[in-house]
Amino acid sequence: MTTHEQTKRLLASDPFDFSEASRNLFLQSFKENALHHYKNHEFTRKLWDKLGFHPDQLKSEADLENVPGTMVHLYKEHEFCSVPKENLALVLTSSGTGGQKSQQFLDQESLDNVKALALTIHRSLGMASEQKYNYLCFTYDPAVANDLGTAFTDELLTNFTGKNEVYYAIQWNEEKKDFELNEAGVLETLKRFEASDIPTRILGFPALLFEIIERNNLTLNLGERSWLQTGGGWKSKADKEIPKKDFRRMIKERLGIPEEHQRDLFGMVEHGIPYVDCSKGNLHIPNYARVFTRSPYDLSLLKKGERGLLHFMCSYNFSYPAPSLLTTDYGRVGSCGCGIKGDTLILEGRAGVSKHKGCALKALELLKV
Numbered sequence: 610m611t612t613h614e615q616t617k618r619l620l621a622s623d624p625f626d627f628s629e630a631s632r633n634l635f636l637q638s639f640k641e642n643a644l645h646h647y648k649n650h651e652f653t654r655k656l657w658d659k660l661g662f663h664p665d666q667l668k669s670e671a672d673l674e675n676v677p678g679t680m681v682h683l684y685k686e687h688e689f690c691s692v693p694k695e696n697l698a699l700v701l702t703s704s705g706t707g708g709q710k711s712q713q714f715l716d717q718e719s720l721d722n723v724k725a726l727a728l729t730i731h732r733s734l735g736m737a738s739e740q741k742y743n744y745l746c747f748t749y750d751p752a753v754a755n756d757l758g759t760a761f762t763d764e765l766l767t768n769f770t771g772k773n774e775v776y777y778a779i780q781w782n783e784e785k786k787d788f789e790l791n792e793a794g795v796l797e798t799l800k801r802f803e804a805s806d807i808p809t810r811i812l813g814f815p816a817l818l819f820e821i822i823e824r825n826n827l828t829l830n831l832g833e834r835s836w837l838q839t840g841g842g843w844k845s846k847a848d849k850e851i852p853k854k855d856f857r858r859m860i861k862e863r864l865g866i867p868e869e870h871q872r873d874l875f876g877m878v879e880h881g882i883p884y885v886d887c888s889k890g891n892l893h894i895p896n897y898a899r900v901f902t903r904s905p906y907d908l909s910l911l912k913k914g915e916r917g918l919l920h921f922m923c924s925y926n927f928s929y930p931a932p933s934l935l936t937t938d939y940g941r942v943g944s945c946g947c948g949i950k951g952d953t954l955i956l957e958g959r960a961g962v963s964k965h966k967g968c969a970l971k972a973l974e975l976l977k978v
């Protein structure tokens with residue numbers, strides 16, 4: 610297995626240290642990663658050649674702004690991979706709202722990298738612990754669905770603390786030959802966890818939890834030491850979405866989980882960096898990534914705080930050529946007063962491709978390499 614030294618150094622560093630030396634670690638790691646994909650992935654090389662970009666041009670932090678973004682939908686339509694398929698250790702798949710599948714390919718080094726960085730980020734945000742927890746996961750049992758992104762994420766997240774019982778709420782129904790939510794099982798499990806001396810951690814989609822609480826008029830006290838970790842957004846339940854601060858207050862009232870123990874996570878299968886809430890409920894951007902916002906009209910770089918299309922950069926994955934990913938999601942880069950250094954990511958919804966197709970999006974769709 611090859612080891613990429615610059616990336617190893619970056620991932621061994623504090624994810625929320627943004628000193629010049631640490632920022633330079635990201636730059637060097639990104640350059641190492643970009644060179645690898647330039648050499649090994651023909652599409653990326655041709656795209657960058659056409660746009661006049663070469664990884665050797667990365668000499669300072671400011672040069673990162675010049676790396677062209679590759680549109681996220683290209684990864685949904687093509688199987689992009691920078692290593693021979695036989696070198697892959699894991700293929701992650703997640704189904705999106707539009708029915709299109711997102712995939713990510715991980716060789717052993719990249720898989721080890723993403724596991725390590727997820728742990729470091731969660732630990733730095735005070736979420737890892739030796740304490741044993743009872744887990745209620747609103748996802749597929751990874752023993753049955755081991756390539757689904759959310760199941761992988763949950764299995765990964767339960768490993769950041771000691772574990773007592775783990776209950777997976779979405780179970781295989783042999784009669785229907787499909788997965789389904791075992792709601793009766795969830796209610797029984799929550800009551801059992803409430804009575805236990807061991808604190809609870811709930812992992813899952815906010816919409817599912819919200820619906821179960823409402824439908825069953827649930828009021829429990831899981832205790833001050835319990836946590837809720839949400840992810841995946843509201844997806845098809847977007848019409849029911851309630852503001853984060855209202856959701857946090859409701860969970861405190863109905864489940865007894867303190868607001869500072871309620872943490873949301875934003876991640877994209879194609880990007881893989883977890884953006885995780887601090888105790889104040891803001892998603893923090895680690896030094897393992899860069900986030901830019903771009904104008905939907907001409908893709909020009911916007912200033913910090915301005916709303917635009919999110920452009921994500923990362924360097925840990927040597928098998929999947931998405932170091933510079935241009936998404937169709939709107940957002941802003943903000944800041945937080947919690948004491949954790951660096952910027953925050955503010956999500957502002959999806960640019961429905963059919964609804965708000967900017968000229969640049971249209972142009973990129975037409976761009977043939």
Ligand SMILES: [Zn+2]
Pocket residue numbers: 887888889890891893945946947948949
């Ligand atoms: Zn914060």
